[in-house]
Amino acid sequence: MGLVGEARLGIADYVVFAVFILSSLSIGVYHALSGGRQRTTKEYLTADKKLKVVPISLSLLVSFQSAIMILGYPAEMYMRGAQLYIGNIGMLIGTILTTRLWVPLFYKLQITSTFEYLYLRFDSVAVRKLGSVMGIIATVSYMGTAMFAPSTALEAVTGFPVWASILVTAGVGTIYTSIGGMKAVVWTDVFQSVIMFGGVLAVIVMGLVKIGSVSKVFEICQEHKRLNFLNFDFNPTRINTFWTIVLSDTILWWKVYGTRQASVQRFCSLPTLKKANAAVLLVIPMQFLLITMVSFAGLVIFAYYIHIGCDPLEQGIIKSGNQILPYFVMDTFKSLPGFSGLFLATLFSGALSSISSGLNALSAITWEDFLKHRFRHLKESRKALCTKLLVVIYGVCSTGVACLAILIKGPIIQAGSTLSGAIGGSSSALFILGAFTATSNWKGAITGPVVSFIILLWIAIGGQSIKGNNQYLPPGPTDRCEISNGSSVYNISVYNNVTSWYNDTIDIVYDGNLLNHSSIMEPQEQELTGIQHLYGISHLLYAPLGILLAIIIGLVVSWATGGEKGRCIDKAYTFSLRDAICCCCSSRVKDKACGCKENKTPRQENGVERSVLRDTEYQNIETGNEESGC
Template sequence: MSQSERVSFGTADYVLLAVMLSGSMAIGLFFAFSNRNQKTKVDYLLGGRQMSALPVCLSLFATFQSAIAILGIPTEMYTYGTMYIYNIASMFLSYLVGIYTVIPLLYPLKLTSVYEYLAMRYESRAVQLFGAVIGVISSLSYMTVALLAPALALETAVGVPLWLSIILVGAVGTIYTTLGGIKSVIWTDVFQSFFIFVGMFTVLIKGSIDVGGPKEVWRIGKETGRIVLDEVDLDPRVRHTVWNLSFGAFFYWLSTHFSQSSVQRVVSIKSKRDAYKVFVFAIPIIAIFNLVLDATGLVLVAYFHESRCDPLAAGYIQNKNQLVPYFVIHTLKTLPGLSGLYISTIFSGALSTLSSGINSLAANTVEDFLSRFLRNKSESIVTTTTKVFVGIFGIAVIGLAYLAKEFQGPVTQITYTSLGATNGPLLGLFILGATFPQANFIGALVGCSTGLATSLWMAIGSVAFGHPAKTLPPGPTDSCNTDYIKSWNTDDYASNWTTGASSLMRNITANLNVSKPADLTSFPAVTKESLSVTLQPPSVSESDGRHFSLYDVSYVWNPLIGVLITVLIGLATSLVTNQFLARKALPEAKLLFPFSRHFMHSRVYALEKNDDELKDMTNY
């Protein structure tokens, strides 16, 4: 079947999609009616603090490895190559560090909202509210992209209008989360994780068979310039290197462990020992997940080169984020039901992120913003109020996702950019307070404000004024139906493959000596004798010799920059203002990271403590 022919869902595809959606709804209804004694806030938001390690681990996996990753990572491989694989190292490191920081610091505090820690540590409600506002904005941004992704997928697969897809997924997730609380969220995540892994492995195996096996996938990947694993350039403008993905991205992933969605699950576990297991179990699960998606991206490259019809270059699709679902429905077209299985995989990732997010936002609302108003209210009123806000946030995310329907950039980079600008300074706020006993509320507010302003300035500036990284050339189109091939000029093509002003066509003509855009339809065949060196675009630092600009710094560094500015400015401000504060209360040792508790002897900060008090605190 030609790629120009429309591939439609069959009965089996609709059945599998319906099973996933109805199954998720059924789990929500089950916990809503089987736990009618779920009358307290702790029961509804934390499962009575009696959850087990494995379900929580799968829930965290499904929340943060969402539809964004399922769609975005293969597209990343296709557009920019395999350097992104080093992101696995930063994830691995973040979980190891989380074992020694997040769990021993936050689990014993029995929090409902992670931002309660900020109020306890800095003895300031202003810091708590400031952190909560940043966290809410960050969560809304993440959920918006995660909900939009499957809508794009379904629009590509079966032509369902984008608005209908957004409402369908958003409504299902909102309803079962509102009814069932955190137990519903966690157990639907477990159910959805099954769809995610089965769908991913099915597409990888079937796609690899279609193009001739792993060796052929690797060969085409090498010859088209996709397989690059040795980029060690120290230029911070290079989009992906071993250094920025292994170290810079670490701070992005560490920030997710200090998010409300993550901490709310950690503190819902019945024992501290089980909480450690969550992080340990997560490492191999996430590593396998990412490796499968990386391999899927290479299979996608091989498939379009072997079929000699790149759907984006041919104009069959208009958005690069639709490459994966387009590939899936064509490679699985001969196996009834499997296209529906993979679309269910994407929906599962989106539903998990949405349900976790709106549940967490409701927890922030009642605990951080309305705690004083609800302080003397009955548990039933507090729980009902929480459910109302779950529904409100669900509706809000549906609206935001629809408004964001036109975005063209790679979903992985968009997520890193938008979240990194907020998560970096917020992580810095926790690191500042948990590492340095000298830090005070003035330093926290000044440092985080400065870090946030800088991160937002860099993120917005990079989109508005930065030079986008060069993308790899698309596949051939000589076997496409020429009646469908899009008529475009150089600037049209660039806008389809980049998010800024640089022209990919100029990159292609410079590297391949192609004189006209029309030559795209006559790409040379990919053979074992093909030369891949001409297909590899130069890095930013090699290509144009322009002056250094902060707007061109890789998006991967943004979270680290936010952390450093927040911590350094916050600590300096604290050390200065401590001299003018009448009360220099030493923070409790339990509010510091374990490795920082020996700093309790700080002569700078503990001026009013006698030796006995210091000894008691350090032996906490």
């Protein structure tokens, strides 16, 4: 099974791809043998707080911009138009809010695991463990899908088995993360970000060479209604509108850069708060550039196939919009040795950056939240070894999730994406309840997110019963589609068979959101009635809805159970919007915020910086309802 003619990868492509893999591994080996050789948990998990702003920014960028994004954005531009690009507005708002709110809060506490904060704020082990478990499940499921996406592209291009590709990706990511720690993760992210930008740029340049000019691209896309940036429809069942995209992306990047373990671990690895804020702010122009390039690549590909008069998706040459980018690469780069290998390196750069960041974050969560107090008597080198073994264990787990996608096909991808989306909003509410309200107690913090998750899961599963809800734009022409003219490099039946694993699944998961697609020829959108109006809401609204439900339920339960019952909440664990947003307020005005004057747990002891959470105190607490004052 494979491609027709000479469309396979050549020796030059394999050389390019091999150099990429070996380079990533060598970075891990270097950091395993240099510096302190990862012999302490502080060096392994936080790089001894000696990293620089630009590498951290690039690492933040690619940690959450994976191969899923590289495949998914061009598919969105091709099939639904440029509406999704408006999400940059939400990204700008969400990231700025992160620097005003979450970065100062977490950095001043100097925590390693994000969920340490939940214990400090609610004085509850149960809340901390709930957050940790939700974070672990969401991260492992996302990592599995992040591995699966580029593997299907590799199979489509070369016929290389998906399972073998998954094992290679997981193996490489696990090896350099386990031996090199945070330093290896950050510097491989830097290297992989260069590959990602270079690969996307190559696609754009080739498309423009084929079409003729940028103006021609926009002219074609405008004629076929792909430049539909401003859709102000208030209907929540419309998948991509200005309001849903801006709202969802504001919340998405606010929680991704502000409360995700991988993000907090990175900006807390910088030596000062000023540099931590600078690193997060620097992500804004970088992400804007990458999203612009990937989105424009999708428009270029669409314009190219309109230009030659053959829409491969409408013709049936490919069955999924997410195959359009690899199809374009093999269609147009077949005469240029090495470029197809660069494209594969681009996809695997996105996958490896997400996997390594996830593994490092999972290791930190598990060690800090579940194991640290149990193994506190071990030598520091033994503790570091434990964190390395955790990376290996989670590498195996995420590999299992990715392989299940092959065996079970559709349901595991659908279940994984639904789970990730439902958990994302619910878990974010834990931090919002803690940081923005002084009356929320541990009972409300547990009940709100759990009930919200159950409701969101029900809505997401019900949404799969809505047929024809993809809301695609009209396809392009197919009047000049002839396999013999050289514009289509695949045998249709063979190509569809080769990618059958992918075609039978929900196509893409982007940060827990479903970019649903089964076939361009599916029935017309059905009219919604009754409960279907709830099931039919845009997947982009899942996270905002989950946060809203969790906060409302959490506040109600907290009020009904007596709130904090007079327990004084340390000012260091909360913030007010007035303090964060009103930058010019006088100190006298800001000092009126409620809270304790001192932290109940000092961050320094005998001049030595330490975790805010006392291990002995945490060890002795068996339940999450113990109260304490200032």
